[in-house]
Structures are given as C-alpha cells and as structure tokens.
Amino acid sequence: MANRLVSPIVWQRATVIETVRETPQARSLMLALPHWQRHRAGQHVEVRLTVEDGYQAQRSYSIASPPEAPYLMLTVERIAEGEVSPYLVDVVQEGDQLEVRGPIGGYFTWQASQSGPLLLVAGGSGIVPLMAMARHHALAGSTTPAHLLYSARQVDNIIYHAELEQLATEDQAFAVFYTLTRGAPPGWAGFQRRIDLDMLEDVGWPPAQHPLIYICGPTPLVEAVATMALHLGHAQGRIKTERFGPTGGS
Amino acid sequence: MSQPMVSRGFRGRQRSVEANLPPGQYLTNDFPVLSAGPTPRTQLAKWDFTIVGTTLVQPKRWTWDEFQALPRVTIQADIHCVTRWSKLGTRWEGVALDTLLARVQHQARFVIAYCDGGYSTNLPLNEVLGGKAWVVDSYEGAPLAPEHGGPARLLVPHRYFWKSTKWVRGLELSVDDRPGFWESLGYHNDGDPWREQRYQGD
Structure with a gap:
C-alpha cells in the first residue's frame, strides 16, 4: 500500500490586490492569499469560479511570481471563446476575490540549486x-x-x-x-x-x-x-x- | 472552506450539455497533448511489450508483429484529463489487459505500466481486469500518432487520463503498490475522476 501522510490541497480565498495589463490579450493578477506555502518556480495553481446558481468552473494557471515574492502573480491570456480566461483578463478588478489552491506540480520546476546551464x-x-x-x-x-x-x-x-x-x-x-x-x-x-x-x-x-x-x-x-x-x-x-x-x- | 464563494460578474458557459461529466471537468472537441518531455519515437522493429514481475512463473514478451496477432477489440470510451478537459466517445482499437495477463501465471496484486521516456503509472490489478483497460495502437481508425502515445499506449478510461500512459512498453506485476511517475509528483494514487481524486489528499 502507498502510505503517505498527505494533507489535501485546500481552496483558499485570494484577494486581487493589483492587476497589470501586459499585452492586449494578457493580464497579470497579483493575489494575496491567507495561507501560502512557498512554491517552486514552474508550479501552477487551480482557480475556481462560482456562479450564483452553484455552477463552478476550474482551470489551472502557471505561477509567474518567483518563490521569493510576497504575493502570487498569475498571468492569463484570453482564449477566444474561453469560459474562464476572458473573465480573468477583462472582468476581474482589484478587491475581487478568487478561490485558489496550490501550489501544484513537481516536475516542470527549477530551483537555483540545480546544476547545469x-x-x-x-x-x-x-x-x-x-x-x-x-x-x-x-x-x-x-x-x-x-x-x-x-x-x-x-x-x-x-x-x-x-x-x-x-x-x-x-x-x-x-x-x-x-x-x-x-x-x-x-x-x-x-x-x-x-x-x-x-x-x-x-x-x-x-x-x-x-x-x-x-x-x-x-x-x-x-x-x-x-x-x-x-x-x-x-x-x-x-x-x-x-x-x-x-x-x-x- | 465551508461553502463556495460566488464570483462577482462570472456567468460561466451554458452547461446543460456537460451534465454527464465528472465533477470539475469541461467538454472539449480537441485532443490536447500533455506530456513532461520530448515525444519518444520507437521504431516498430525495435518495439516489444513485456510482462515481468517477481512472482511471475515466466516473463512474457511480444514483438510488434506478435502483438498485432493477439485478439483485438474496439473500445469506445469517454476520457477525462486531470487538467479538466473531457472528451466523449473516443474510439480506440487494441488488446485487452485481460488477454495479455491471461498468458502469464503470477500472484501479484498491482501492476506498474512502464514506457519509453521513463514514465510509469501504477494501478491495482482489479482495476485493469474485467474489460477495464487496454493497450491500444489505433485511434479513430488510424494508427496512434506519436504525440498521443503511439505506437501504443495504455487506455484506462475510468481513471484520469495520465494513467493511460503513452508509449507503453510493458507491465510489471507487483505484490506491493508503488507510485508511478505522476503519482510520485503529487497526483492522486487512484485518480478516479468521478470522485475527483486529482491530487494527493483529494
């Protein structure tokens, strides 16, 4: 049996503290989270949005900020006909809250201690x-x-x-x-x-x-x-x- | 968090068509490609499929031609990726794991599928027997493309799709459960989409 002591990756309520228009299609969201575990560069988070009737949509987004940053930065590019990305790129504003969980992913990551150019x-x-x-x-x-x-x-x-x-x-x-x-x-x-x-x-x-x-x-x-x-x-x-x-x- | 929070100004997409999807999944008509490294390209002349394991009376090996001669089935299945896309009614052709495992004697309880590129995935035997898992080499009537796992991949549609390992080359039968590639990197050991077992602890 695989017996690992693991805690679930819990959803947190993140507050949008700043938005930055990066390109006509992309925007960065700076998020403050109540409990953030230091991530590794390359990891991602899940974002969950909820409609009043209870319907939810969830997507994964890569983290743009380095582990050293005091906030979490996501950069989202609008996908034509997308469900979630147009909301994050064009609708969300400072002060809004998003549900976020992570960091997730242990493979596509880089740490300064790793060898090789x-x-x-x-x-x-x-x-x-x-x-x-x-x-x-x-x-x-x-x-x-x-x-x-x-x-x-x-x-x-x-x-x-x-x-x-x-x-x-x-x-x-x-x-x-x-x-x-x-x-x-x-x-x-x-x-x-x-x-x-x-x-x-x-x-x-x-x-x-x-x-x-x-x-x-x-x-x-x-x-x-x-x-x-x-x-x-x-x-x-x-x-x-x-x-x-x-x-x-x- | 006790109850979800309504997202100001978010309406979501029309959702009646997605009623029969596992929780948190959305429908796609594309076939996205996700893998952690370069796509391996194995020549069919060098391809083989093996079954090994410590409890095995005798290991088994098939060449590509021998594998092609095994009894084949067509499978129509819905597939669900942990990155949240689902694709319905995909059609595959290949050999059931029942067929392969019937040709070896063993006392194992778990199977680890291993692949070109260094990937592996683990599954309990009772989750791959009884018409629940296949080694497939054809997708929608054509040979399986390398980026989708060709020449052959595992197909375990009742688990998240990372367990349908691409470029599969064999099975190790094991008495113990040992986490595979993604299962060692924070993904759930079982990966049942209907129970939304995405990550460890879900």
Whole structure:
C-alpha cells in the first residue's frame, strides 16, 4: 500500500490586490492569499469560479511570481471563446476575490540549486512559468548561466518585455533572445522566424555542458523544439516540457 | 472552506450539455497533448511489450508483429484529463489487459505500466481486469500518432487520463503498490475522476 501522510490541497480565498495589463490579450493578477506555502518556480495553481446558481468552473494557471515574492502573480491570456480566461483578463478588478489552491506540480520546476546551464524556451504565454524561473534566478543571485529564447507573434505580444530587458541588464548570468513570427518593427534586432535548429544551437548550450532545458508553449512549438533538442544531442532526461491547449493537439 | 464563494460578474458557459461529466471537468472537441518531455519515437522493429514481475512463473514478451496477432477489440470510451478537459466517445482499437495477463501465471496484486521516456503509472490489478483497460495502437481508425502515445499506449478510461500512459512498453506485476511517475509528483494514487481524486489528499 502507498502510505503517505498527505494533507489535501485546500481552496483558499485570494484577494486581487493589483492587476497589470501586459499585452492586449494578457493580464497579470497579483493575489494575496491567507495561507501560502512557498512554491517552486514552474508550479501552477487551480482557480475556481462560482456562479450564483452553484455552477463552478476550474482551470489551472502557471505561477509567474518567483518563490521569493510576497504575493502570487498569475498571468492569463484570453482564449477566444474561453469560459474562464476572458473573465480573468477583462472582468476581474482589484478587491475581487478568487478561490485558489496550490501550489501544484513537481516536475516542470527549477530551483537555483540545480546544476547545469539553463535554457528556457517560451512560445507565447508559455513564458509565464519560465518568467517565474527567470525572476527566481535573479532574486536568488544564481550564477548559473541562463538563456531565454522567447517566440512571440509580434512585438506587442511579448509579455513582460520591459522587465525581461531589465533582468537581462541587471542579472549578469541571464540573457534573453526574442524571435517574432509575424512581422517585426523597423530596427528590430532579434530573430524573425519560427525557432529552428540553427537558432536553437546559437542560443542554447552545447550538449557537453549538460544544460537543463525547459520548453513551454503551444503543442506544435513544444513538439518541434523538443525534437530539435534531441537532434542536437541533448539528453532526453534533461528536457522538460509543458504544453498547453486547448487547440494545441492534432 | 465551508461553502463556495460566488464570483462577482462570472456567468460561466451554458452547461446543460456537460451534465454527464465528472465533477470539475469541461467538454472539449480537441485532443490536447500533455506530456513532461520530448515525444519518444520507437521504431516498430525495435518495439516489444513485456510482462515481468517477481512472482511471475515466466516473463512474457511480444514483438510488434506478435502483438498485432493477439485478439483485438474496439473500445469506445469517454476520457477525462486531470487538467479538466473531457472528451466523449473516443474510439480506440487494441488488446485487452485481460488477454495479455491471461498468458502469464503470477500472484501479484498491482501492476506498474512502464514506457519509453521513463514514465510509469501504477494501478491495482482489479482495476485493469474485467474489460477495464487496454493497450491500444489505433485511434479513430488510424494508427496512434506519436504525440498521443503511439505506437501504443495504455487506455484506462475510468481513471484520469495520465494513467493511460503513452508509449507503453510493458507491465510489471507487483505484490506491493508503488507510485508511478505522476503519482510520485503529487497526483492522486487512484485518480478516479468521478470522485475527483486529482491530487494527493483529494
């Protein structure tokens, strides 16, 4: 028998203390929780909404804040025809309460104590759990070399753009690389194509350095990048992925 | 928390169609892909399926061709992912675990399914016998795609879908219950969607 002493992950009433418009489609919610257990960068929470007639909808959202933060930050991107995301992106306001439970997930996580250089690859709002890792990297004073490769449609879709620039300036061991897949503004210095083998090799680390690779985004991007990483010779066990839908599958 | 809190301004989606879903699930017509690492791609010539275990009189191994020659069934089932999507009436084809386990003698009580990519999942034997679990290699009439677990995956539709392990390569029969990959990472040991056993302690 599996005999583990575990306590249920209980629902808590979180208060929205601040909202930040990140892009036309995405908004961050800063939440204060009565009882928060320190999370690990990469973990997620569940959010539960309730209608007056008792109907409930629950969804999982990645945590954007680092373990060091005094509040919990979620960043939500609006999904067209979504049930929960339009509410969180457009309706919720400061002072509202949400039911939240977590932190959840023990695999797609990174702690500053882990060895090996770090390669983070984000597609769209897949940046969210990786941002928690980047923030943790800076706040923990990690000297582990870390590169973030962030693929977005257009420059306006880059979430946390200003903060990423600031992190890249202030955190000596952290660098960020962007690629835009649907057109770039004049003077754009980043990549302008889908992530390919050359780009991944340029931005990443040689397999001999045994980098830890975290890939998060829509399924086609994650499938493609994980396959490229294997092709470049990275070990399967060093590649962690998180895919999101709902329309990512085939 | 004793009673749920009404969310100001939240109306939710029309919900009559979702009446026969387990608690906390929503309906999707997509087939989302969720897995923790790169998709393994095993050549059929190198694929095999084994049953091992300490109480086993003799281990068993099938090559891909031998596996294809086993009695096959079609299964229509509703599937429920712990990330809250459910998909109704999915159609699969494969071999029942009853068929596979009838070909070995053992005294085990639990089964651990193991897979390419290092994943595993644990189930009590009585939850996989009696037409409740299959090794499937076909989805909606076509060979199972690698991102959905091809060439073959476990199908245990009465449990959350993480227990329907992708890229399955064999079964270990065990006297003791030993948590698998996700079960070691905070997910529920049993994972019954109708009892909403998502995480440890649920």
